[in-house]
Amino acid sequence: MRLVERTPEVDLDRLLRGFVPPPRFRGATFASYRPDPRYPSQALAKERLRRWVKDRPQGLFRKRLPGPQGIYLDGGFGVGKTHLLVAAYLEAPGPKAFLTFEELTYTLGLLGLREGARRFGGLRYLFIDEFDLDDPGNAQMATHFLSLVMDQGVRVATTSNTPPGALGQGRFNADQFRHQIQGLARRFAVETIDGEDFRHREVGRLPRPLFPEELEEAFRQDPGPKTLDAFPALLAHLRSLHPIRYRFLLEGVRTVYLEGLEPIPDQNDALRFVYFVDVLYNLGLGLRASGSPLEALFPESYRFGPFAKKYGRALSRLAELLIPPHPGPCQDGGPGRA
Numbered sequence: 001m002r003l004v005e006r007t008p009e010v011d012l013d014r015l016l017r018g019f020v021p022p023p024r025f026r027g028a029t030f031a032s033y034r035p036d037p038r039y040p041s042q043a044l045a046k047e048r049l050r051r052w053v054k055d056r057p058q059g060l061f062r063k064r065l066p067g068p069q070g071i072y073l074d075g076g077f078g079v080g081k082t083h084l085l086v087a088a089y090l091e092a093p094g095p096k097a098f099l100t101f102e103e104l105t106y107t108l109g110l111l112g113l114r115e116g117a118r119r120f121g122g123l124r125y126l127f128i129d130e131f132d133l134d135d136p137g138n139a140q141m142a143t144h145f146l147s148l149v150m151d152q153g154v155r156v157a158t159t160s161n162t163p164p165g166a167l168g169q170g171r172f173n174a175d176q177f178r179h180q181i182q183g184l185a186r187r188f189a190v191e192t193i194d195g196e197d198f199r200h201r202e203v204g205r206l207p208r209p210l211f212p213e214e215l216e217e218a219f220r221q222d223p224g225p226k227t228l229d230a231f232p233a234l235l236a237h238l239r240s241l242h243p244i245r246y247r248f249l250l251e252g253v254r255t256v257y258l259e260g261l262e263p264i265p266d267q268n269d270a271l272r273f274v275y276f277v278d279v280l281y282n283l284g285l286g287l288r289a290s291g292s293p294l295e296a297l298f299p300e301s302y303r304f305g306p307f308a309k310k311y312g313r314a315l316s317r318l319a320e321l322l323i324p325p326h327p328g329p330c331q332d333g334g335p336g337r338a
Contacts, residue, residue, distance in 0.1 A: 036196075044191075048191055070155065073193060074193065075193035076195070077313035088157055093124055100129045132160075146184055147183070225255075250285060255287070261297060271310065274314040294319065298314075
């Protein structure tokens with residue numbers, strides 16, 4: 001089976017019903033989140049978010065939930081933001097929804113702002129992972145949407161990534177987030193989560209892809225649902241699909257095999273592959289690959305450019321995906337951090 005032979009369609013109703021945390025994070029609870037004692041902000045963010053979803057209406061005559069109406073989790077990749085966001089979702093009273101920023105903007109493109117606000121306006125809680133601060137147009141559309149649904153009383157929690165060079169300086173992205181959401185900023189409390197990528201992956205010390213014959217043998221021995229594609233062909237196929245379809249592209253697959261990883265010369269292709277890696281990771285699928293070292297995939301101009309945070313997260317997740325999982329009941333990537 002090859003991914004390049006699949007062209008999935010997206011059913012809107014099915015898409016809307018699927019706004020729940022991804023499979024990798026099914027075990028992501030407040031109890032299973034293990035704060036690093038070296039960074040007190042992790043335990044503090046966990047406790048504040050836990051209290052926030054347990055807030056109850058206050059007031060004698062007109063009962064209202066106490067502030068803040070929104071929470072923004074700010075920090076680098078691998079410090080546990082997605083884990084905490086999922087934990088909050090699991091404890092929040094319904095109706096509620098959990099989706100990525102990419103899924104939100106795609107859905108609003110299909111529905112329009114007003115209809116989107118009508119459909120989401122009946123929720124009590126909305127959780128948005130990876131608010132994209134790099135796309136002002138989409139950020140403006142999402143901000144207008146948030147204004148409409150928060151006016152209806154919806155509580156919102158969201159995450160974003162601080163660039164790797166600014167780890168421990170959460171205010172960098174917090175200020176950018178406040179600027180992007182402008183008039184809504186007063187409704188959000190910023191919870192900065194300091195720390196290191198829990199995977200502890202450094203460029204130059206990443207796991208090596210398999211040799212071609214090793215990949216071929218691994219594919220032959222694998223009894224589960226699997227796909228095998230040449231890396232350049234996969235990039236070309238991803239180019240023909242909206243990223244929202246990547247999740248449906250992988251339906252029924254347990255492990256993806258890629259032949260011939262190589263440097264990606266086009267940044268648009270690189271960003272599509274980054275999103276593909278995110279989907280693979282969130283779905284909890286396996287990845288085996290041959291070819292160039294991981295650090296060669298994205299040129300330095302990418303890794304230290306405007307999208308540095310995305311490439312850093314992708315390399316960290318690729319490193320974890322390429323290491324065969326240990327046998328056992330835990331399939332959510334250890335602590336399930338993002």
